[in-house]
Amino acid sequence: MTEMAKGTGDFGPIYMGIDLGTYRASITASNGLRKTILNVVGWPKDDVSRKLFGREVVFGYEALRHRLALNIVRPFEKGVIKYSDGSSLANPEHISKHREAAKELVKYIVSLAAPEKGRPVYGVIGAPAQASVINKQALVEAASETLESVIVVSEPFSVAYGLDMLEDALIIDIGAGTVDLCRMHGALPEENDQITLTTAGDYVDELLLKLVKENHPEVQLTINMAREIKERYGFVSDTNDRVVVKVPVDGKPRVIDITEECRQACKAIVPPILEAAGNLIATYDPEFQESILKNVILAGGMSQLKGLDKLIEEGLEEFGGGKVCRVEEPIYAGANGSLKLAYDMPESFWRQIT
Ligand SMILES: Nc1ncnc2c1ncn2[C@@H]1O[C@H](COP(=O)(O)OP(=O)(O)OP(=O)(O)O)[C@@H](O)[C@H]1O
Ligand SMILES: [Mg+2]
Missing domain, CATH: 3.30.420.40 (ATPase, nucleotide binding domain)
Structure with a gap:
């Protein structure tokens, strides 16, 4: 049976x-x-x-x-x-x-x-x-x-735990309120295995709103609109694609190009992530640092930003290079x-x- x-x-x-x-x-x-x-x-x-x-x-x-x-x-x-x-x-x-x-x-x-x-x-x-x-x-x-x-x-x-990556892996979960980094060493993570940052999705939305308002003071953009733009177009790579959106000015729609504002806001999450990842790697057992670098996993809604895996991988080069993957189901x-x-x-x- x-x-x-x-x-x-x-x-x-x-x-x-x-x-x-x-x-x-x-x-x-x-x-x-x-x-x-x-x-x-x-x-x-x-x-x-x-x-x-x-x-x-x-x-x-x-x-x-x-x-x-x-x-x-x-x-x-x-x-x-x-x-x-x-x-x-x-x-x-x-x-x-x-x-x-x-x-x-x-x-x-x-x-x-x-x-x-x-x-x-x-x-x-x-x-x-x-x-x-x-x-x-x-x-x-x-x-x-x-x-x-x-x-x-x-x-x-x-x-x-869900990915069966309990050993020599670095998980970076990038959500709306927090970025949570955690290194796995085959046992329950302890306090010094984890770092929480607050430069996550909400932070990007606010920064995008601020940058667009600075450069286009006349447009009526809300935080919800900024989030929708980020979810639809958000990217951190060097690309020729433009982010062109229609936003209201005095109740009438106007088309504006906010490619640079969008790139700058989205990229703002990367330096704190690299710094925190660097800390967790540098303080890991030196014999296993290379293995953990080969297993960097991005999760959370913000991991869907175009080009993020590649940019973090580039940033890890100063530690001898790493391999960054995204989870299949960020949600x-x-x-x-x-x-x-x-x-x-x-x-x-x-x-x-x-
Ligand atoms: N396609 C997308 N591209 C970029 N960002 C996205 C995309 N879809 C969702 N997001 C952003 O991902 C964030 C939500 O991610 P997630 O659902 O993992 O967060 P959360 O678990 O609710 O937050 P936290 O873990 O911080 O408490 C929001 O900032 C949202 O705007
Ligand atoms: Mg979350």
Whole structure:
């Protein structure tokens, strides 16, 4: 008799791998479902908008699209629940709204993976490599209403685990809020194996907005438009392709060429990445530095910037040269690894922490 794969039968727990990012949440589950949504939560502003949506809470693209009719909250910043570090500047109403939004979001994304009623759900959540203990606790709290049992692991470690690259590899996960670098040496990464930078996608969007406004003060560009331009045209290579976009000026469309602004904003993430990668390589066991250089993996939404792998590879030449690859599934690589980890944890472990 063949043994049924863990988490796929009619009974017993469902396992989930969850990547709770600043920008999007992605989930893969042992029942085969996979979903990804934008991390935006919206509450209708009044009775009219409540009627329009027919619901009390709206999520993802739908919330973003109808943002004028909703009170919008993006619960995560730099990969963790905003204000969860106990920031004394935050007002208590803001803090509780962000926590509530995080809980609603976890509940919603888990419901999308459709676990049957009554079956326990065991989840592994990926968080930024250097998220503080308080931040991690806040994530566990947000998830514990929905999940029977949950553990939080470092996001780049999840990516490495999913790719079976547990030894001599450097994972660089470039998201919206953070770039997480983690070197793998065959054991659980420790604090000095990981570096978190905040020069990631959001930083590029803000820089692009600033550069375009400086050079074209008359155009009406928003941060959402800047992000869309980056996602569509973002590049870091020397190419002859032009980035030509149509943007409003006094309500009328105007065509502008923002090739240089786009290149400069996107390239801004590279020097901090090279510096951090250099640090992790230089402090690695010298006998294995060459092997780790041959295994540099780019993950996360921003790894899709055209030419990024090649530019980082060029930057690694000063260390004797390296090989940089992108993961096949930038959106699901973290969630896949977390799911694999959830499977591989013994059942007794899950029961123990329930
Ligand atoms: N095709 C693309 N080209 C360039 N950038 C992209 C592309 N698609 C998405 N992005 C950018 O990738 C970032 C989101 O990546 P990802 O989904 O990995 O982030 P996240 O996990 O939510 O964030 P974090 O890990 O920092 O918490 C955003 O800045 C987004 O604009
Ligand atoms: Mg991420």
